[in-house]
Amino acid sequence: MSHSPRTRTVVGCTLLVSALGAGVTACGPDGNPLSAKPYDAAGQISFNGPSGKGKKADPDKPLEVTAESGGGRITDVTAQDATGRYVAGELAADGGRWHSTSPLAAEAHYTVRVSTENEDGAPGRKVLVFDTTRPTAQKRLTVTFGPDAGTYGVGQPVTAVLSEEVKDKAQRAVVERALKVDSVPAVDGAWHWVDDKELHYRPKEYWPAHATVRVHSNLDGIKIGDRLWGGAAKPLELTIGDKIVAVTDAASHSMTVYRDDDEINQIPVTTGKPGYETRNGVKVVLGKEYFVRMRGTTVGISEGTSDSYDLPVYYATRVTWSGEYVHAAPWSVGSQGSANVSHGCTGMSTSNAEWFFETIHQGDVVKVVNSNGDEMEPFGNGFGDWNLEWKTWRAGSALVGGAADVNRPEATARLRPESV
Structure with a gap:
C-alpha cells in the first residue's frame, strides 16, 4: 500500500515525537525536525494593500489576504497596529481567503502575519507591513471619561461623554467596543447608553472595595460612520476605597x-x-x-x-x-x-x-x-x-x-x- 508524501510526513512526525518526547512538535516535508523552519510564503500570498514605497492603504476598505492558486492554504492571520490593537477577521473554510471584519484605523502602521501550509503540510509564513492614510473627513468623535482620577466609593459609575451624537446602533457598537474598562479584581460589568452622547459603566454589583479601575479608548483613527472618525481620549484610573x-x-x-x-x-x-x-x-x-x-x-x-x-x-x-x-x-x-x-x-x-x-x-x-x-x-x-x-x-x-x-x-x- 502506497502513501502520499503528505501522509508520510505526518506519520514520520508522529513517530519522531513519540521517540523524542513532547519537546519536538514540528517537522518538515522530509520528516526531519531540522527542516521545521517555516518557508517564506511570499510567492503564495497576495493582499489588497499598497505595493509601492510611500503608498498607503485606504482605511475605508477592508483588508483581504488571498492564497494564490496551487500555493496551499492560509491557516492563520493576525493584523495589529503599532498601538497593539488587533483587527478582527474571518478565514474561509478552505483557507483560500481571509478578510477583516472590523475597521482599520486611519493614520496607523499595521503589521500582518500570515501563516500558511503547502500541499505537503509544510508551514509557511509571510509578513506584510503597511500604513493607512488620513480619513477623507476631518470630523472627529472624542471621548471624555469621568470622574476625575482619584479615590471613590463602591457606587461610583464610570462615565464617557462623546463630542458628537451617535444614534445608529451599529455605530454605537463600534464606539462601545473601543471603550475599555479593566479592574483588579475583575468584575462583570457593562456600558449603558444614557443618551446619544453619554454612556455609563457599572458592574453587576458594587465595585469591590480597594479595587483599581483603569479606563481607556481604542477609538482613535477608527471609522465610526460616514465622515465620522474616532479621536484620542485621555485614559483614566480610579481607586476604590472602603465599602x-x-x-x-x-x-x-x-x-x-x-x-x-x-x-x-x-x-x-x-x-x-x-x-x-x-x-x-x-x-x-x-x-x-x-x-x-x-x-x-x-x-x-x-x-x-x-x-x-x-x-x-x-x-x-x-x-x-x-x-x-x-x-x-x-x-x-x-x-x-x-x-x-x-x-x-x-x-x-x-x-x-x-x-x-x-x-x-x-x-x-x-x-x-x-x-x-x-x-x-x-x-x-x-x-x-x-x-x-x-x-x-x-x-x-x-x-x-x-x-x-x-x-x-x-x-x-x-x-x-x-x-x-
Missing part, C-alpha cells in the same frame, strides 16, 4: 451606616414631610460642602409663608444635582428619630452630621427605603444607575443588550429643585 453604605429608613426615622458590611453607626434622622417626601432608592454621593445657604424660594415657596425658610446649612453631603442633601439640621433635633419634617433632605444633629461628613466620600452609597416619595431617577439628577436591574442595564448596551430587555426608563430625568 461605605448608608441606609435611611424613612418609616423608622433612622440611618444605619455600614463599612465593609459591618454596622458602624446608627443615627436618628428626619426625612421629607408630606408633599416633600424624600426619594426612595440608591443614590451615589456627588460631593461634600461644608456650608450651603438653602432658601425656600428655590423650590417655589413664597417668602413670608409658613413653609418659607432661609437657612445656613453645615456639613452638607450632596446626593442629587437638584439639591437633596444629608446635612446638619439643629432646628429639627426634637423630631429626629420620631417624625419627618424636612423639605426632602435627610436631617440630623450637627455632631452626627459632622461624623457623617467625615466618614462618607464621593462615590459612596446612600439608600433610602420606606419613604412615600418617588423613586430616584436612574439618570439626569445624579447617579441613580444602581436602581436599574442588571438585565435592564445590559439592555442599554449596543453590544450585550438582549431583545427581552429593550425597554428601559427614559434617560432624561425630571428634576426636583433644591430642598431642605
Whole structure:
C-alpha cells in the first residue's frame, strides 16, 4: 500500500515525537525536525494593500489576504497596529481567503502575519507591513471619561461623554467596543447608553472595595460612520476605597451606616414631610460642602409663608444635582428619630452630621427605603444607575443588550429643585 508524501510526513512526525518526547512538535516535508523552519510564503500570498514605497492603504476598505492558486492554504492571520490593537477577521473554510471584519484605523502602521501550509503540510509564513492614510473627513468623535482620577466609593459609575451624537446602533457598537474598562479584581460589568452622547459603566454589583479601575479608548483613527472618525481620549484610573453604605429608613426615622458590611453607626434622622417626601432608592454621593445657604424660594415657596425658610446649612453631603442633601439640621433635633419634617433632605444633629461628613466620600452609597416619595431617577439628577436591574442595564448596551430587555426608563430625568 502506497502513501502520499503528505501522509508520510505526518506519520514520520508522529513517530519522531513519540521517540523524542513532547519537546519536538514540528517537522518538515522530509520528516526531519531540522527542516521545521517555516518557508517564506511570499510567492503564495497576495493582499489588497499598497505595493509601492510611500503608498498607503485606504482605511475605508477592508483588508483581504488571498492564497494564490496551487500555493496551499492560509491557516492563520493576525493584523495589529503599532498601538497593539488587533483587527478582527474571518478565514474561509478552505483557507483560500481571509478578510477583516472590523475597521482599520486611519493614520496607523499595521503589521500582518500570515501563516500558511503547502500541499505537503509544510508551514509557511509571510509578513506584510503597511500604513493607512488620513480619513477623507476631518470630523472627529472624542471621548471624555469621568470622574476625575482619584479615590471613590463602591457606587461610583464610570462615565464617557462623546463630542458628537451617535444614534445608529451599529455605530454605537463600534464606539462601545473601543471603550475599555479593566479592574483588579475583575468584575462583570457593562456600558449603558444614557443618551446619544453619554454612556455609563457599572458592574453587576458594587465595585469591590480597594479595587483599581483603569479606563481607556481604542477609538482613535477608527471609522465610526460616514465622515465620522474616532479621536484620542485621555485614559483614566480610579481607586476604590472602603465599602461605605448608608441606609435611611424613612418609616423608622433612622440611618444605619455600614463599612465593609459591618454596622458602624446608627443615627436618628428626619426625612421629607408630606408633599416633600424624600426619594426612595440608591443614590451615589456627588460631593461634600461644608456650608450651603438653602432658601425656600428655590423650590417655589413664597417668602413670608409658613413653609418659607432661609437657612445656613453645615456639613452638607450632596446626593442629587437638584439639591437633596444629608446635612446638619439643629432646628429639627426634637423630631429626629420620631417624625419627618424636612423639605426632602435627610436631617440630623450637627455632631452626627459632622461624623457623617467625615466618614462618607464621593462615590459612596446612600439608600433610602420606606419613604412615600418617588423613586430616584436612574439618570439626569445624579447617579441613580444602581436602581436599574442588571438585565435592564445590559439592555442599554449596543453590544450585550438582549431583545427581552429593550425597554428601559427614559434617560432624561425630571428634576426636583433644591430642598431642605
